Amino acid sequence: MADGSNWIDAKDEEDEKEGSATGDGGCGALYTLFLARVFRLRCICKNARQYQRTPNEDDIARLLRKGEERGFPGMLGSIDCMHWVWKNCPTGWHGTHRGGNHKPTLILEAVASKDLWVWHAFFGMAGSNNDVNVLDHSLVFNSLINGTMPLINYEVNGHRRAIGYYLSDSIYPMWTTLIQIIPHPTTGKEKLFANKQEVVRKDVE
Template identity: 70%
Template sequence: MGIFTPENLKALFKPKKRRYIKRDREDAAQQLWKDYFAENPVFPPEYFRRRFRMRRQLFLRILNDITTHDNFFKQKPDATGRMGVHPYIEDDKQYLCSSNESDIAHLLQEGEERGFPSMLGCIDCMHWEWKNCPKRWHGTHKGRGRKPTLILEAIASKNLWIWHAFFGMAGLHIDVNVLDHSPVFNRIINGIIPPVNYEMNGHHRTLGYYLSDGIYPKWAALIQTIPHPTTEKDKLFAQRQEAVRKDVERAFGVLQIRWVITHGPIYYWKKEDLSKIMRTCIILHNMIIENEGDTNILEWTPPTDESVYLPQYNRDRSFLAAHISTRLSRIRNVENNGDLRRDLMEHL
């Protein structure tokens, strides 16, 4: 007699019920509320910031904006009628926008106080290891450490606010290649950036600049250190430039420590998802900087008697090409790079 009798087959293929585990979501939410969100919470504010990486009022503001914008994060009954997970457990003002006239004035004042008049910040690149990079892309994405990475180009100021972020270039590229594709100078080329006017050593200048490391080209808009200083002036300039340029590296370090996911390696498959994650982390980083520091980013609007708009060049393509060529030449002028560095050395 065979072992596969009708009774045995019935028992073998009998559907099994999924095991139910009581997780006490309601009690967990209530306990979390008492610990951190009640009027008189158990833990003090510094414990809240250590756990949630931001102050309580900023967390509540973000939570309110998220639940207002996306119904997914609202607490609602599930299919069994039981209330779902509370948004405390799950868990636009432009915080990644271009600098406006007020911002540039603040950056210029900050640069002047640190010995670098007309400085608009520091620029550098960071690699983010992509663990699940498709095999067919490994040849173009293997950069540092021979591992696939994606590159983030950023500009940061003294308070570690990230003013510019360009993400997604393959890790095989170096900083110069990223700069060639970056939109960092697009506003200057289009003629819509607020003006920069300053005097230094009797020379009038109208173009701001960024501090960079030695791999970047010697353009008028990029000022590098002196690799092998010999005179006292050279040594002083190299010391001050390298110290101030650490702003962007400190910003990368704080970003990676505050949001460990950006430290890598990252296991997502799609580059679009990685871009959204990085952008979200940078926005949250800037929101925390604003909440805990003296940065007050206001939406800039032109005066009533001023008209700010993108020039219309489509009627005459030669006119457009001439303007682009002139502004690019101004940005990439090597001679002006040397003149500006000499003026800065005298100023220091």
């Protein structure tokens, strides 16, 4: 997260609105919001220097080098969402937090590299959302949008590129910064690419 305090404030406001919309604004819901804020603060304070920050120039160089060694020049990591079952979810929130497994969940969006360096973690959206909904609220591309991301230079098939990318599954949008899997590879090249990507994406899974 590029700015932990802003992210916490945004998530608190989002959670409060959600609680108001469901009509579950009692002591139990308020206590749940308090615990969520404590969890976010502890994650940021404990791991900010290494994990909860945007990669600097040295980090970018290391990520690009590792990506090229694995056959993916320009790769900055793999991105994915995971659902965490919320056992003590307030009853009034069950409808908005139920995902595909019919249990209330909270979603964690993460970016990870081969050495399991998780430098981006966006946690707390309701389980009824999908990966694209989460991406729309995520801060993962903020540094790129704001022009504060370190310069990137690499070459693919003789062409110079200045924007890195992340490996993702097929639900993600077809953006320059995302390389999706090939759901049904048919040619030899497609099968080779799909197999290699599947292995590399295990970093975040």
